Amino acid sequence: MSDLFKKYIIETQCGTESQYEAVEHLVYPIAIKKGEMLLQKDEICDKAYFVGKGILRSYTVDEAGKEHTIQFAPENWIIADRSSFYFNEPSEMYIDALENTEAIYVKKEFFDKAEKIFENFAKVNTLALHNNIRHMEKRINYLLSASAEKRYLKFIETYRDLSLRVPQQLIASYLGITPEGLSRVRKELANKNFNRD
Numbered sequence: 001m002s003d004l005f006k007k008y009i010i011e012t013q014c015g016t017e018s019q020y021e022a023v024e025h026l027v028y029p030i031a032i033k034k035g036e037m038l039l040q041k042d043e044i045c046d047k048a049y050f051v052g053k054g055i056l057r058s059y060t061v062d063e064a065g066k067e068h069t070i071q072f073a074p075e076n077w078i079i080a081d082r083s084s085f086y087f088n089e090p091s092e093m094y095i096d097a098l099e100n101t102e103a104i105y106v107k108k109e110f111f112d113k114a115e116k117i118f119e120n121f122a123k124v125n126t127l128a129l130h131n132n133i134r135h136m137e138k139r140i141n142y143l144l145s146a147s148a149e150k151r152y153l154k155f156i157e158t159y160r161d162l163s164l165r166v167p168q169q170l171i172a173s174y175l176g177i178t179p180e181g182l183s184r185v186r187k188e189l190a191n192k193n194f195n196r197d
Contacts, residue, residue, distance in 0.1 A: 002024075009118075013121055013124060014120065015117075026107070027104055030049075030103050030104070036096065038096065041061070042091065043084075047106070048078055049095070050105075052076075052102045054097060055074050055097070055099045055165060056079050057071065057097075074159065079095060148175065149185050149188065149189065
């Protein structure tokens, strides 16, 4: 698992093996069981997770006890509550494992050290944060204004094979629709594709 993260860091940072070795002691492999909680509401998120194998998920729970999925993190994705991580605020979300997962976690010390070791780390990390904000803004816009079908197609575009690995109710919670609504959308899309042939 460490090798995957090493490759990810060296490629995204245009770094070298020796540069990575200078931060390697701040990289922690972790095996996470399906259903295991990594972050609870009101805790401080002090870890960012890189997924090597499996799926992690962040979500919130409303006053009625209903879950709202914020993000899925399959292989090669990073997940954290960034507000809590960067601003030391109590988290408003939960993070759990949807499958048995092999991951790497890093803490703030990794980012502080990496900024000194990798010449472009701050720039690349800032760009990644801006990209995350851009995707979140688009996601909010889709939730507010796009049809359920368009939201589902965007989900497929973003997460590709996750529709076969994630329970339908969790996909529905990500899309802001009911599981029944998701079934209807899938059926309508299947009919459209069938009638095209």
